[in-house]
Amino acid sequence: MVINTTESLALASERQKGYLTKAFIAWNQELRHQTGQISDSLAKHESNSSLEQLWNWRAVLTEVAILSRFHLPNSFNGCVDQNCDWWLRATKLKSCNRFEITKYRNIHSCGAQHLTSHHPHASADVIAEYIQPNYLNGKGPSTKDIKNIVQADLGCKISYWKCWKSSEIAKAMIRGTPEHGYAVLDGYRHMLMTINEGSKTSLKLDDKGRFKYFFASYGAWIRGFVHMRKVLAVDGTFLRGRYDGVLLSAVAQDTENHVFPVAFCVVDKECDAAYEYFFEKLLDIVPDTSELCIISDRHPSIEKTLSKFYSEAYHGCCTRHLGENARKNFHCGAFLGHYYHATKAYRRDVFHDHFEQIRIINAEVADYLENVGFHKWSRAYFPGNRYDVLTSNIVESVNAMFKSIRRFLHIKSC
Template sequence: MESKRTKTFTKLDMSSLNLAVGQRYESKEELEKILKLLTVRDRFDFDVPISRPDTYIVTCWVHGCRWRVRACRQGQSPEFYIRLYDAEHTCSVTERSNRSRQATADILGTIYRDLIGDIDPSVRPRHVGVAINKHFGIKMEYWKAHRTLKFARELEMGSLERGYEDLPAYLHMIRRANRGTLTRLNVDDSGRFKYLFIAFGASISGFNFMRKVVVVDGTFLHGKYKGTLLTALAQDGNFQIFPLAFGVVDTENDDSWQWFFTQLKLVVPDNNGLALISDRHKSIGKAIRKVYPLAARGICTYHLYKNILVRFRGGNLFRLVKKAANCYRMDEFQSVFDEIETLHPVLHGYLERADVRMWARVHFPGDRYNLTTTNIAESMNKVLAKTRSFPIVRILEEIRLMMTRWFNDRREDALAMKTTLTRGVEKLLEDRVSGAKQATVQTIDSRHIQVICGSSLHVVNLDSKRCTCRRFDIDKLPCVHAIAAAEHKNVSRVSLCHPYYFSQFLGNAYAGSVMPNDFAVPVPDDVGIQVCTPPIPRNQPGRPKISRMKSCLEVASEKKRRRKQHTCSLCKKEGHNAKTCINH
């Protein structure tokens, strides 16, 4: 764990490597390490003519050079003392720097971690080789650079195996530091890791002030043991990602998703007012039906669009499906859906089999507000992308660091808001206010108000917070017609918004703090003896993939780089070349 690594490895100071007769070292291994570091700093190498339990003698590798060190153990103590040190090299600099056998991967890894570079996942072995060669003149083969980088990362974050071993103690300390935090660790009969779940107490209490929509998703972990990181997220009243719970499982299947939702149910109870949004993964659907029978399930419309682009060609069809998914009124939806049936009956049947209640806003049986996709989960995956090759304990610690920062920053931001509504909602309503000023308003009776915007006529009921356009009903925010009616009746538009969008609710959502572990407090013995070993590696054939292949929808939506215009070398104008120039 981090505290143990801190005790074992300290930051390297190359200036403190100077030797002298009488110097004491804790062990023979410590002396060997110092001598190897010295060879890198001073660009030479040494041979070891004598290495016994009580004596250690090294000489410069160049024959005839006077440089040598002799160290001995005193009595039965493991400590070694330098008894003889000849610091002068009588060989040439060029000759003694031609070998670097003592510059092993662990030594170079220590130097690289402490003195040179970043160990970010984007760093590659070739970057390490270039940096070491630039600073110390040591040329490295690829695999030595690979081992050097691996060792440097393990110094900083611990090994992948150690990450699993430290899980029981880490989760215990997280619960101790954060009241109300829920953690679960599942291992098989032999103690091998299977599943992990964590929901911080600050998130659990903060979700009470959120719209009851939870987006779930999974993303692959990299490295030797792989696995899948599962996320359960909400969106706050300022339209920001709210991390609710995280899980790590060996793979996405029926059992792992059911286990994850079973733990999530302890944090988010099942009820008719809950909506769960996900992609169309079959295991997710099965698990939701078993664990959350009362909740309404919706599928991500973006994933639906991607499947349609792959199965069915035609940009016009794609636009019609998107329009149908986002309709607020039943008559508008039916009109578009009938058009799809006329143009492409097979696509119409595919959409019906996908269950219109899951992807069409107007048919959704619960409240999903503006959340029609799993985009917030994709955004979270990008935030955590660099950590996906880290040891599992370090992944959890990076999540903890992220949440500590987010909760603090957003708490302060909410307290600084001077308006009743959040900043994001205020910005959204600004455009609607300008549109409402162009509307024609007529009172029908004490409850109903007629609003004409352009060619559309709608009826608003401010008491029940409804409008015949249904945007007011579904989003729980006043539509342009409701704002026009409110101004006509001299009613505050703030009173028409759901409290979930209030700055006070936003502040309450982030009122809790996510605390770090206190490594000064010892881990109880009953926790320390718990066994968690890595799962059995499952290597797929072929070269490991770091990034997934992009879908046709993602490729099509990317901004295309503007092609460089040809410039004529004769007239200096763009659009043609000298061969086709008509100006000369």
């Protein structure tokens, strides 16, 4: 019997090639003669005599071993039980990259002592190979789902830790690792600016050459902002994963209320230094003019750095954040109706009518809102033009869009 090797085995040693080839054929025959079962992976590739599509022999071989409930020795030329009669031997042909099986005994005499549900070959790497297709189009299965999949498909019980480790390996196969993403970030910047003409990017490293900040704005966003309302909503959202971090976003809106991204920046945390870097780079894209209005929550670093880089632009508070903060801090929600009417009022006399009702309901809330400044949250007193954008909901919508992928926001090279 002569069999072709695959291109994926080209870098493997000659000894490994022989072991993988002969073991695959042997276990294929074993399943046919003894159990009549064959795994989906084997059945899919069985019709191809050259097996050119089978890129990972060891993974498929191990899957078959798990299904058949027998253990494989490291050399794959005999059963794990030294007293068993199962045996296979193959030699590589000198004239070509093929192997010839010269001897094969296809009957196990080792009994059922190896037929256990806890299989030693069901390692995290093997399970990761098996469940890898489940991560191609989304989040993928949970650790509990992985345990059920392996139990149902392979009849093997694995621990919670092995399920979690398998999922991490499978996700790294599909999406790459965060470490690799940070390593190729400079190359990603180059390609982004080459393919997207007019884009602006900036990468900042610390004294030890480690990642600190990354700013990016596509050329289409920069050109498109000219036609947007001159209102920017700024906010940050936490990134999840091994290295955490915060994603800062600047988002605008067109005349039909469509959300339009302007810039993003990955930083370590929301602090003065991070926002200074963000607004410094944003200033190259969005000039500081009296026509510009920037809406955000009341993070102290935002207010501090805006006065430094956008001294002419007007800064407004998100009315939603301000109202919810007052409700939570003073444990009172009865004032919210008058509060939202006051924020939307065009005339100052109408504003003061509602504000007096807030003072009657809760004087502490009224003092809190007055200390913030009417010009920060009320339409009647705001000196600029907010274009009916009273909240930072447009940037919150972008954050919500990223909710399911914030865990793996890193670069993957193809």
